Amino acid sequence: MTSPNSPTFDNSYVKQAERFYSPQEPATVATPKLVRINTVLAEELGIDPQWLASPEGIATMAGNHMPDGAEPIATVYAGHQFGGWNPQLGDGRAVLLGELIAKNGTRYDWQLKGSGRTPYSRGGDGKSPLGPVLREYILCEAMATLNVPTTRALGAVTTGELVFRDQALPGAVFSRVAQSHIRVGTMQYFAARQDTEALQSLSNYLIDRHFPDAAKASNPVLTMLNDIISRQATLIAKWQSIGFIHGVMNTDNMLLCGETIDYGPCAFMENYDPATVFSSIDHNGRYAYGNQPGIAHWNLAQLAQALLAILDNAPDATEESAIALAQQALDAFPELFLKAYQAIIKDKLGLSSFSEQDDPLFQDLLTLMEQEKADFTLCFRRLAELADEGACINNSVHELFEFNGNFTPWLQQWRQRLIEDTQTPAQRQAQMFKANPVFIPRNHLVQEAIVAAERNSDFSAFNQLVDVLKTPHTFDPNKQRYALPAKPNERVLQTFCGT
Template sequence: MPIPFDNSFAALGSPFSSVQTPVPVEKPALIKINSTLAEQLNIDPHWLESHEGIEVLAGNRVAEGSEPTSAAYAGHQFGHFNPQLGDGRAILLGEILDKNGHRYDLQLKGSGRTPWSRGGDGRSPIGPVLREYIVSEAMAALGVPSTRALAAVSTGEQVVRDGVAPGAVLARVASSHIRVGTMQYFAAREDRKSLATLVTYVLERHYPDRRGADNAATALLESVIEAQARLIARWQLLGFVHGVMNTDNMLLCGETVDYGPCAFMEEFHPETLFSSIDQQGRYAYCNQPGIAQWNLARLAEALLPLINEDTDAAVEAAKQALQGFTETFESAYQAGLADKLGLSDMNQSDITLADELFTALQEDQADFTLAFRFLADEINPGAQNTGAGALFSPGQKLLEWMPRWMQRQQAQNSDAATRQIRMFAASPAFIPRNHLIQRAIEDGESGDYALFHRLVERLAHSTSYAGDDSDLALPAKPQERVTRTFCGT
């Protein structure tokens, strides 16, 4: 088979998903194939680029071995529970075992109406497809657990949202698409049998080391809490603002999903947000750890009947599990912050030093990304490689802070060159800057994908600075700033 499907979720059948064939598009044309990912998945990238491959990626043909389905799930959206959401514009083609035996979903996003579309057309404008391709691949290259982009295909059709834009389909890869909202869907229906089936399935697929636990539901809750805590720590360290942290956008496998109104922070401010639909700032940068814990509490609520028949005992067990979030998050965040600051570890005085740094960055209105690259250059100024620090002009507050940091460096056992390498690895020189993504989208709407391709290629190696691409490392000029992003639904 051109795509070596090995399906397990579709085998669960109803009520977990419904059989759904993608809706064909008018004139599919290839935008980009992720050849490296295709080869990892044992798919011939040359076949994907063929007429037959493009037909499959567009949803015009069902590949051999594919069992297309759309999944059921619910979710809290901006704090309000919707008992029925589901895959309104996405269809799971099936699963693939990669070269290492790891199982991945292959899903088409923007592939037409499903039973869960709730009046929508099931299509996607080209903008959200290009944005998700760029940002998800950048996140993966940075080592952040994330869904991946296998391919992007234009449809030759127009999609109506606020205006009219060309349509596109994204072929998305994930360890799975099972969400907190999936568990909520069955809990809301008091379908304990299906809930138990899902718990067993997710443990076996994602956390096999916990399969023999005395209580499967508690084991799953603890595993997801740990995975999400580590994920959110990575977001915070990179200045990534997700924008729509609803429970239906929180995968139980611990990967980042849904890159609609997301953006990377430039000018540092804890309350930074971009999402056009987040009117109250619920999902601002500073709120992300707390919201993640809130979402996990909703997962705990869904699992209570399986944790213990005694409600009080179940609640107490869930509370104990949820307390592990803060400890895991702080541990992961501080370890990452130590790398960004060139420190071997973080003691209490270092935490204070870091807090003072963030205060300085905020008062200076400094670029979050380039500030850390500047510090990496300063730690070893005679190095041959540059960390893009020359692009950054330090503000007065940062300059006042730096002597205390330099004094702390003197207590380190490692040499400056070694510390600098760690700092470069922890802080990218290039991020998917919002104004560049917007420009790539506008060009793409006119059929010009040159900037899109350039961004994807550069961001695959974002921690290695290259002066020839300095324009991709610079923050937006005042007239270029994009302060609001949109989900595209």
């Protein structure tokens, strides 16, 4: 029997035609135990945190209990993976329990990841080792505090079972929350089957759920496409500004609501290098840091192609006219990205505005950082400290990072540019501290937390890291180790998917 304190579901996606998903109960597990719950997020979603941490809540997160109102499904989609087309993918190790209405009125999916086989598992076991669950929890919550649109961590539980990859590993299930899990690949799935009715139905659903203003436009689908392109431009600009590298920017990992999803082989860059790759399966560097804006544009082109059959709603519409509309929408992406990126860069550099004349200054800084193998995060953070040299900074990162003599000419140019700016030094520094974090989920710290949990069931390093990352812009010298780049013997150069 379900507790009266259990969440209230309000499911809408299951009302779509059943070809959009398969009803799917999660697999039960042996002895679920709580790792952590996200109390603040639970409260925002209207979930009683005490219920979530109770035996019934833990059983729900493990897949052993279905609360009243839950309607578990596995959704279907297709996608381009590393540029290669796969006509059917789908939730191979995830089950969508249902939807919740947050206190602010926003609708969210609650999904269990690592919850067993589904019709889309393609031979896999549908389970997740503990390591990828902890990585996703750490990374997505860090991204949220860094103001990056992202899926969120509601909670994580261990299963008491082993998952077999190249070795036996403890199993876990991750509770993921997203504004929806509809992907570019979802549209591609139905477009490949020439199912125009499904494309229109899915577009109507997306407009109603995420783009309500598009419903008032003369061409709602085109307006929706423009809105998606704009959201993606802003999202990728935010990734680039903090040195985040996704690792698997396939079209099936691109949510149309504009949130970051799939924190498998991802990581934050330390030494600045546009060619940086962490993913063990990205053999040719397709998704390297410097390639991410271009790949986002390519993915959006696949979305536009999938929508061609319904993109032009004029009475005299033709394939050529639909292609012209799609191309016009796609051509806007580079400028949208550049404006979003420069709006962030002006804050990182301490400027009140960013003009074309400022771009060489910024590019010269990046060139220097690459030449000097400067830490991306600490370099910008130290720059923020120098923005108001009359201020007394008790907790400085100068012992962790300092500009060497090769930066001196550039720093002189930057200071001259600041003299021309309208902000006071105090205003400038406050802006820069807000734009330049000191704590990011460094790969060696994430790995340290995973190893301790996997080998010794010790979650203290995991919990401490999650807590430190809640305040990424405030430097505490007592937490100095969390701001330090990896030592040579600590470097983790490859990250892996959990499948």
